[in-house]
Amino acid sequence: MKELRFDDVTVRYGTVRRPFTAVDGVSLVVPAGQVVGLVGESGSGKSTLARAAVGLAPIHSGQILLDGQPVPRRGRVRPLQMVFQDPYSSLDPRMTIGESVAEPIPPGSSRAERREEVARLLALVHLDPSVATALPGRLSGGQRQRVALARALAGQPQVVIADEITSALDVSIQGAVLNLVRELQRELGLSMLFISHNLAVVRYVASHVAVMYEGRIVEQGPVEQVLVDPQHDYTRELLAAVPGNRPTSATPHAPRTRSTS
Amino acid sequence: MSRRWLRVLRTPLGLTTAALVVAVVVLAIVAPVLWSDRAEVYDTDNILAGPSGDHWAGTDGLGRDIFFRALVASRLSLELALAATVIGVLAGLLLGTAPLLLGRRLGRLVTTGVNIAVAFPGLLLALFFAVIFGVGATGAVLAIGFALAPSFARLVQTLVAGVAALDYVSAARVAGVGRVRILLRHVLPNIAEPLVVNATIAGGGALLAFAGLSFLGLGVQQPSYDWGRLLFEGIGMIYVNPAAALAPGIAVLVAGLAFNLFGESVAKGLGVSAVGGVPVPATSSRLTGHAGRRDGTDGSTHMAMAPSDLVLDVVDLRVSFPGPAGPIRPVRGISFSVRHGEALGVVGESGSGKSLTALAVAQLIEEPGRVEADRLEFRGADLRDGPRAHRHLLGTSMAMVFQDPMTSFNPTRRMGSQLAEVAVHHQGMTRRQAMARAVDRLRAVRVPEPERRATQYPHEFSGGMRQRAMIGMGVMGNPSLIIADEPTTALDVTVQQQVLDLLQAIRDEDDVALVLISHDVTVVGEVCDRVLVMYAGRIVEDLPAHQLQGGALHPYTRALVAAVPDMRTDLDQPLAVVPGRPVDPSDVPTGCAFAARCPLADDHCRTVDPPLAPTPTGSQVACWHAGEPLELDEGTGELVEAKS
The missing domain is CATH 1.10.3720.10 (MetI-like)
Structure with a gap:
């Protein structure tokens, strides 16, 4: 696994006369083997930053480096892989799960090797390898998101970018996907940029957190530090907005016990 | 194919x-x-x-x-x-x-x-x-x-x-x-x-x-x-x-x-490919119709206040749609009531029937869907007479807020006049009075510069602002009940908080009852007094919101609560997961519908459906093993029967 570094990255859309700066001089490091959470409201540029890293959005200035080398944005070998928000639109409805997962596998392996690799990846995300022959229509949202994770891992990535991967899922499934992310990170030592608007989710999976607001990063640091002692007003606002995290709540909360009995 | x-x-x-x-x-x-x-x-x-x-x-x-x-x-x-x-x-x-x-x-x-x-x-x-x-x-x-x-x-x-x-x-x-x-x-x-x-x-x-x-x-x-x-x-x-x-x-x-x-x-x-599962009624297009139904016949005969302080009283509500193999029943007999000024939360996974329940109450289920109930009373009026009989009452006293406010407004008309339409049709105001009321209501839902905003079109509003305007439309009359179906799911957390605060403020000011439907237990727990947990078209638990954390008895409720991380979640433990898949409404098993995913289920559960029964703590629960100890399996994250 390698370190991903955004160095003063700016992304601009629109025409020369009316440019719109979606990402404005962002510098951010995802250390090797660590999960960095990126939080911010919609329109803050967090998804654009992710899309710029994988070549889906044009970079106006700045650099995105992987262990000091520019990230390849073209060609067959992609050390950066991305998992998308909506598992219902991120899998081709006409391709079997196996074909979808096999797609990013680097070329040069035989058919049997690819099939074996697909089975290994599906097992890694706790899916029965027999789903390889199924079409995505037969899978639930949580299962699809597991397939999307397996597909990202098939590209043998150095860094995985997860863009709001749980926000389209039911809460009961969200927990399972978050557990999986943590497990994969622990077992494979994945470096990961984990984008979310939910601070509680970021707190659960990430060791570092960066807060993005209007295209800039306004605060970053270790999770405990940022969440316990926020420096920027927007971070404080975000913290106050986490449901169940307000000093004065409408209803009294019973003391929380972890193991329900 | x-x-x-x-x-x-x-x-x-x-x-x-x-x-x-x-x-x-x-x-x-x-x-x-x-x-x-x-x-x-x-x-x-x-x-x-x-x-x-x-x-x-x-x-x-x-x-x-x-x-x-x-x-x-x-x-x-x-x-x-x-x-x-x-x-x-x-x-x-x-x-x-x-x-x-x-x-x-x-x-x-x-x-x-x-x-x-x-x-x-x-x-x-x-x-x-x-x-x-x-x-x-x-x-x-x-x-x-x-x-x-x-x-x-x-x-x-x-x-x-x-x-x-x-x-x-x-x-x-x-x-x-x-x-x-x-x-x-x-x-x-x-x-x-x-x-x-x-x-x-x-x-x-x-x-x-x-x-x-x-x-x-x-x-x-x-x-x-x-x-x-x-x-x-x-x-x-x-x-x-x-x-x-x-x-x-x-x-x-x-x-x-x-x-x-x-x-x-x-x-x-x-x-016209068949969409699997239950047909979802076209809610958004009906909404404006609901608010702006023409020639509002006088429903005042039904306006007599109910003797009790119940705003909404529902007994054995059932919703069904025709399916290829017999009717599909996404809502299978639920009973609940909402008192004046009370906030009731409804939680459940997608497909649990929570949204259809709300639509049934608001009389927004369209053909070929069928709504049946032993009692369905809103402020004393029997809603089983059909929406026509009560359009005036529904138009002024019940407000509906949907998840996506963009599809709930007509994109070609100015916001102010869309709000004013409600007052013109249901309250008999003149256009000028109605416009003034619309601006006043936009101010009440904390839309900044309401005079200017009223002349704008829906696309000029941000998501949060549109949701406020939607709520503003609901309070054009003097509603005694607001039904909000996932009102904040499409919004950012900070905006979500503002919208929830707004709903809270409206409740406090005018003693309005609220039915808040959400898949997010934390949101419901924060806003509501009482929570209904729905599974496969039934209420499986009805409990005070403050009992959600720690006091829930049904294994499903407990798993739902433990599945959502909050700022105090133990980082060394996996989050709880509910194994298996939700029940398909066209194929509901006999016995307890949750049995297949339940760690406590035995043969009795798989054959006899447990009734919703009162508990000593003042809640109601439908489970043969309610409150039996569960513990978290640290390997899989599943809740399992405690070994003790």
Whole structure:
């Protein structure tokens, strides 16, 4: 696994006369083997930053480096892989799960090797390898998101970018996907940029957190530090907005016990 | 896939036109083989003869049988139309997919070119090409083919752009898949169906266009003949022998109609594909209707206040939709009540029936859905009489807030007048009064600069602002109940907090009751007094919100609560997961619906459905093993029966 570094990255859309700066001089490091959470409201540029890293959005200035080398944005070998928000639109409805997962596998392996690799990846995300022959229509949202994770891992990535991967899922499934992310990170030592608007989710999976607001990063640091002692007003606002995290709540909360009995 | 095509054949039109298309194609194949000789025979005794036993449609100037000539001409007519269609479709495909393959700049150039060509009249284009390529069959084929190309290219461009914007294409690009491969593997298979359908329709069009060109003398030349050519020859003697023109005319008509209608019926058959599961009623379009129903008949007879302080009283509510194998029952008998000023939360997974419950209460379930209940009273009025009987009451006293406020407003009308409409229709205000009320209400829901905002259109509002305006529309009357269906799911956390605060403030000020539907237990726990947990169309637990953490008894509720991380979640433990899948409403198991996913389930659970029964703590729960100890399996995250 390698370190991903955004160095003063700016992304601009629109025409020369009316440019719109979606990402404005962002510098951010995802250390090797660590999960960095990126939080911010919609329109803050967090998804654009992710899309710029994988070549889906044009970079106006700045650099995105992987262990000091520019990230390849073209060609067959992609050390950066991305998992998308909506598992219902991120899998081709006409391709079997196996074909979808096999797609990013680097070329040069035989058919049997690819099939074996697909089975290994599906097992890694706790899916029965027999789903390889199924079409995505037969899978639930949580299962699809597991397939999307397996597909990202098939590209043998150095860094995985997860863009709001749980926000389209039911809460009961969200927990399972978050557990999986943590497990994969622990077992494979994945470096990961984990984008979310939910601070509680970021707190659960990430060791570092960066807060993005209007295209800039306004605060970053270790999770405990940022969440316990926020420096920027927007971070404080975000913290106050986490449901169940307000000093004065409408209803009294019973003391929380972890193991329900 | 094949089943969908079969369904096309099951419609009368689909079957008839499919049979016609097959008949025309078979005719085109066999006719020249069987009847070429008879079509070429010169019967010099019968020149320019009318219909007779020997010659059913008469003969032409050389005494040849027109009926057989029309039959034999089917092959050339079809071949030429087919060739033109193939040229048109191929050229259209090349031009249409070019933007994807060539990249942004060159692609834009191609798109502009196609757009200009589309604006050019097709027939004129064909005539223009006919002059360039010369008069004759080849020129006409090229002419019609290229005239078809721009519109087809435009269609392909639109379809390609739609698919290319989807995440799975992005995912393939991130995976390093090349453009050509993306086109072949991801884009073309997903747009093939509409393309095939449109190519069929274009084939019918080409057939007619060809007949037209030949008729004008610009198409097939002597001695070859197609239907257009025969028509051209027959029209000269239409007063002598009408059948000479009618025979090829009917042939063109039948073949053209067959192709066009077949294409149309396939398009229709494939377009209305069955969406699996329960049909979701079109809620948003009904909303404005709900707020602005015209000629509001006076519902004041039902306005008499209920004796109790219940705003809403529901007993044994059931919602069903007809399904292929008997009715589907997404809501299977639920009872609850809401008191004045109370906030009731409804939580559950998607498909648990929570939204349908709300829609049923708001009288927004559309045909063929059926709502039944032993009691369904809103402020003492019996809603089972149907929405018409109570439109005034519903329009002023019950407010509905949906997840996506963008689809709940008419995009072409100003916000202020959409809000004012409610007051004009339900409260009998003048336009001016209603407008003032709308501005006042926008201010009440904390929309900044309400006077200016009222003159703006929905797209000029941000998501959070639109949701406020939606709530503002709800409080145009004096509602005693607000039903909010996932009102904050599409919003950012900070905006979500503002909208929840707003709902809270409205409750406090006017003693309004709130039914808040959400899949997020934390949101419901924060805002509501009482929470209903729904599973598979039933209430499985009804408990005070503050008991959610730690006091819940049903294993499903406990798993839901433990599945959501909050700022105090133990980082060393996995989050709880609920194994398995939610129940399919068309296939509800006997016994407890949750048994298949429940760690406590035994044979009794799988055979006898537990009733919702009161507990010592003041809540109600439907579980044979309510409150039995569970612990978190640290390996899988599943809740398991505690070993003690």
